[in-house]
Amino acid sequence: MAASEILVTRPQPGCAVVTIDRPHRRNACDFAAWTDLKSAFETLGADTETKLIVLTGAGGHFCAGDDIVAFSEARSDVAFAQVWRDRIQACYAAVQATPKPVIAAISGVSVGGGCSLAMCCDFRVGDASARIGVPVAKLGLVYPTIQLQRLAWLIGASNARKWIYEAGIYDAAESHRVGFLDALCEGDAVEAALRFGAAMAETAPLSIAGSKAQLNAILAGQVEPRRAELDAMVRRADESEDFREAARAFAEKRKPRFTGR
Missing domain, CATH: 3.90.226.10 (2-enoyl-CoA Hydratase; Chain A, domain 1)
Structure with missing residues (x-):
């Protein structure tokens, strides 16, 4: 090969x-x-x-x-x-x-x-x-x-x-x-x-993935056909360990350590 x-x-x-x-x-x-x-x-x-x-x-x-x-x-x-x-x-x-x-x-x-x-x-x-x-x-x-x-x-x-x-x-x-x-x-x-x-x-991977999917859908005029997928990505980020880590880091005045989970 x-x-x-x-x-x-x-x-x-x-x-x-x-x-x-x-x-x-x-x-x-x-x-x-x-x-x-x-x-x-x-x-x-x-x-x-x-x-x-x-x-x-x-x-x-x-x-x-x-x-x-x-x-x-x-x-x-x-x-x-x-x-x-x-x-x-x-x-x-x-x-x-x-x-x-x-x-x-x-x-x-x-x-x-x-x-x-x-x-x-x-x-x-x-x-x-x-x-x-x-x-x-x-x-x-x-x-x-x-x-x-x-x-x-x-x-x-x-x-x-x-x-x-x-x-x-x-x-x-x-x-x-x-x-x-x-x-x-x-x-x-x-x-x-x-x-x-x-x-x-250095930013949160789930946030990037969701935002990128949203922007691609918006530019392609595909928001409604992909609504369920996009909404699921928003919910996944809301429920993620990365979101909880960001809140802890803010309270502790330190840089968050994101894992994509």
């Missing part, structure tokens, strides 16, 4: 860094990489020791999207080509649904499917080399509706129209100006992303 090109490291307690390690393709993902990336986020999402996740790419680039060469070879099998497309969407969904803060650390290109992947993260931190874009209009394609919805959430409808219609690649400063990048950094983007999320890693 070939070694996975999705690497998971733990640079400090409670924090995981997921790296797409396909620098020969600017970290464009083939079927195996999309599959392993999905599995990595599902595993980390269920891991109670993980409080913060940073997603990045090796070799100076975040992700160039789907591996067009590999996908072109698979297109002759119509059924498998659809399985491939579905796997990409399932990977995006796994990243977005991960009940932990997820921060994209972006250097170099983050285009097409790579841009989509970054948008599924909660936040995006980029260095000066970051280049962001969705050049579907130069390829004669239409961006999937759910991805365009995410883009419009982040940068607003007018900016989303401009990005899509122009099919441009935008530098770090412009991407930050319109709100795609939450922060610009000097130096290493992964280290900056870990600093960006440091305070989040």
